[in-house]
Amino acid sequence: MAVERSSGPFSFRCLTEGFSLRGVGLHSGRDCVLTVEPCDGGPLLRHEGAEMPLSRLGLVGTGRGSDYVFPDGHRVRTCEHVLSALVGLGAWGVRMTVEGPEMPALDGCAQRMAECVMEHSEPCGAGPEPFALAAPLRVGDESRFVAAFPSSRFCVTCVVRYESPLIGTQMLDLVLEPGAYLEQVARARTFAMEAELEALRARGMALGGSLDNAVLVGSGGIRASGGLRWPDEFVRHKALDLIGDLAAVGRPLCAHVVAVRAGHELHLRLAERLRALSGGHRGS
Numbered sequence: 467m468a469v470e471r472s473s474g475p476f477s478f479r480c481l482t483e484g485f486s487l488r489g490v491g492l493h494s495g496r497d498c499v500l501t502v503e504p505c506d507g508g509p510l511l512r513h514e515g516a517e518m519p520l521s522r523l524g525l526v527g528t529g530r531g532s533d534y535v536f537p538d539g540h541r542v543r544t545c546e547h548v549l550s551a552l553v554g555l556g557a558w559g560v561r562m563t564v565e566g567p568e569m570p571a572l573d574g575c576a577q578r579m580a581e582c583v584m585e586h587s588e589p590c591g592a593g594p595e596p597f598a599l600a601a602p603l604r605v606g607d608e609s610r611f612v613a614a615f616p617s618s619r620f621c622v623t624c625v626v627r628y629e630s631p632l633i634g635t636q637m638l639d640l641v642l643e644p645g646a647y648l649e650q651v652a653r654a655r656t657f658a659m660e661a662e663l664e665a666l667r668a669r670g671m672a673l674g675g676s677l678d679n680a681v682l683v684g685s686g687g688i689r690a691s692g693g694l695r696w697p698d699e700f701v702r703h704k705a706l707d708l709i710g711d712l713a714a715v716g717r718p719l720c721a722h723v724v725a726v727r728a729g730h731e732l733h734l735r736l737a738e739r740l741r742a743l744s745g746g747h748r749g750s
């Protein structure tokens with residue numbers, strides 16, 4: 467895929483037409499449809515007749531995914547991979563309409579969504595005003611945290627550490643721009659530990675998970691369709707998640723975000739802090 471590179475810190479893309487994607491939800495296992503359309507002042511989320519800016523919706527990251535909660539309490543589950551593809555490519559001006567309880571899981575990463583965004587958009591000069599972080603902040607404790615520092619660009623550093631020697635400790639540094647996103651992050655799939663899968667399913671989660679959309683790590687080895695795409699696919703997926711979760715701020719970030727053994731809950735706690743500092747959604 468050809469990618470336009472801009473000279474400034476952020477590249478933006480504008481949708482030239484809408485598109486829809488259909489598929490099973492990763493956790494609910496139910497058929498879900500996402501329709502993405504161009505809109506001024508996005509990103510907006512529409513669900514069950516309600517529509518709100520992403521930056522004003524409630525956030526819940528405790529259920530192995532990132533859920534966006536409307537004021538009446540209903541929610542759209544597992545939004546992180548779709549949002550990651552959109553903001554990773556700079557496509558902020560979108561209205562997302564979801565039918566079903568969840569975003570479709572698609573390929574378990576952001577590749578299919580990214581291909582659709584690239585196919586149905588073109589580079590454009592304007593996007594939401596970036597939020598420049600003025601002072602460091604941090605959420606979490608000494609062993610698991612997300613910290614953010616002022617920076618002229620949006621950079622992420624992710625560290626994962628798992629007991630399984632199949633993953634071990636991995637680190638990824640990335641200066642976010644569309645080319646790097648497509649080449650280094652978009653194809654990294656979500657993963658689960660075999661040992662926890664049964665417990666997740668008993669809690670009504672991962673019902674739509676399969677080797678078509680996830681990597682499974684077990685005592686006998688790694689099960690992944692076509693094998694791992696990189697030896698460190700796990701930390702790359704964490705970066706994919708982090709980028710998607712920070713879309714909750716509703717604007718690009720001039721910040722270096724460092725996530726150490728973090729997950730959706732900490733990512734979204736940082737997003738809440740950034741929302742408060744950035745004064746909410748521009749123009750709303």
Ligand SMILES: [Zn+2]
Binds near residue numbers: 546547656703707
């Ligand atoms: Zn993920």
